[in-house]
Structures are given as C-alpha cells and as structure tokens.
Amino acid sequence: MTIRTQEEIVSRVWALRANRGDIFGFREEVLVEALDLEHARQVITPRHPGEWTQRVDHETYARNYLRFAAGKILEHRGNSASRSVDKLSELAWLLGRDDIAAGMGRAGYPMYGAPKVTAFADGFGWPLLDDLDGDDRRALARMAEGQQCDPRGCERGCAD
Incomplete structure (x- = not known):
C-alpha cells in the first residue's frame, strides 16, 4: 500500500489546525507518526529529537x-x-x-x-x-x- 507523501501529510496537519478540524489532536497524532524527522520538525518540536520514532508499517x-x-x-x-x-x-x-x-x-x-x-x-x-x-x-x-x-x-x- 502506498501512503501519502511527506509534503501532503505536512499540508494536511496545517489544514487540520487552520480549520480546527481536530480539536483533540487525534487525527494529527496519526499523521505526525507517519512523518520522518525532517518533516515532523515542520509541525512539532520534539523534546528529544534523538528519540523520534517514525512508524513505518x-x-x-x-x-x-x-x-x-x-x-x-x-x-x-x-x-x-x-x-x-x-x-x-x-x-x-x-x-x-x-x-x-x-x-x-x-x-x-x-x-x-x-x-x-x-x-x-x-x-x-x-x-x-x-x-x-x-x-x-x-x-x-x-x-x-x-x-x-x-x-x-x-x-x-x-x-x-
């Protein structure tokens, strides 16, 4: 199965935030875990970058x-x-x-x-x-x- 591109995921996170379409952050949680560290930094600031884990499967x-x-x-x-x-x-x-x-x-x-x-x-x-x-x-x-x-x-x- 092919997932969305990193850029599409980042754009979706920003769109959810702009439209307040994810008040509790449940949807964003799914999306952020699909990002590599470089793209995740565009939407979050991890406390410990060395501990960043990207979901692969x-x-x-x-x-x-x-x-x-x-x-x-x-x-x-x-x-x-x-x-x-x-x-x-x-x-x-x-x-x-x-x-x-x-x-x-x-x-x-x-x-x-x-x-x-x-x-x-x-x-x-x-x-x-x-x-x-x-x-x-x-x-x-x-x-x-x-x-x-x-x-x-x-x-x-x-x-x-």
Missing part, C-alpha cells in the same frame, strides 16, 4: 487499530470509540483511500460509530468480525446496523 498499525476500535465499540466507550473513528478515518486518508474516508463520512454514528468502523473494514476488505467470539460478533453486527447490541435490551448504554 501503517497497514499493520491500521489493522491492529481496527481491532482496538471494535473493542471500544463493544465496551460502549463513547469517547474512546469516537477517538478510534477519527484515527481510522485519518489512517484511510494516509493510506491513500479517500473513497474509504468518504464512505466513513457518509456512514452514521449510531452505536459508538460501529457503522463508520464497519465502512473502514469493508472498504479495505479486512475482516472485522472474524476474530470475535459469537456473542461479540452478533453484537457488533447489530450495532453496525444501528441497533442495540442485544435484542433483549442493553444495560450498558445502547439506545435505539
């Missing part, structure tokens, strides 16, 4: 983060799930998949962003439910359809 990170995001949805963690959606959207952009980012944008945000996370997984053709047990698999599938995690009712926070 963005696809593996995105796959692992997808599993993490599914867990936050299943745990009914509102803020964490929202952060996960933001980071996955930015990872889609970073990996050059504007179509997936747009699909996530079109998906609704009921049930802790499950439709958006499902759009991410489906767009890449990555399994989202395969490594979940049966109950979690059914719950996440229902949530992605905008339904409560449990058809008998949810005591953790789902609402129709």
Whole structure:
C-alpha cells in the first residue's frame, strides 16, 4: 500500500489546525507518526529529537487499530470509540483511500460509530468480525446496523 507523501501529510496537519478540524489532536497524532524527522520538525518540536520514532508499517498499525476500535465499540466507550473513528478515518486518508474516508463520512454514528468502523473494514476488505467470539460478533453486527447490541435490551448504554 502506498501512503501519502511527506509534503501532503505536512499540508494536511496545517489544514487540520487552520480549520480546527481536530480539536483533540487525534487525527494529527496519526499523521505526525507517519512523518520522518525532517518533516515532523515542520509541525512539532520534539523534546528529544534523538528519540523520534517514525512508524513505518501503517497497514499493520491500521489493522491492529481496527481491532482496538471494535473493542471500544463493544465496551460502549463513547469517547474512546469516537477517538478510534477519527484515527481510522485519518489512517484511510494516509493510506491513500479517500473513497474509504468518504464512505466513513457518509456512514452514521449510531452505536459508538460501529457503522463508520464497519465502512473502514469493508472498504479495505479486512475482516472485522472474524476474530470475535459469537456473542461479540452478533453484537457488533447489530450495532453496525444501528441497533442495540442485544435484542433483549442493553444495560450498558445502547439506545435505539
């Protein structure tokens, strides 16, 4: 998979800042980790430049983060799930998949962003439910359809 150029990433960081499109910095975090030290210095001043670590394998990170995001949805963690959606959207952009980012944008945000996370997984053709047990698999599938995690009712926070 080909990621965006260093210059494109720097421009996007500045655009997010200018438009206040990333108030908590979750999207910027994804982007800055994709920069080499030379380009990172254009947007941040690391305290210890010798300790700068650039993420190299963005696809593996995105796959692992997808599993993490599914867990936050299943745990009914509102803020964490929202952060996960933001980071996955930015990872889609970073990996050059504007179509997936747009699909996530079109998906609704009921049930802790499950439709958006499902759009991410489906767009890449990555399994989202395969490594979940049966109950979690059914719950996440229902949530992605905008339904409560449990058809008998949810005591953790789902609402129709």
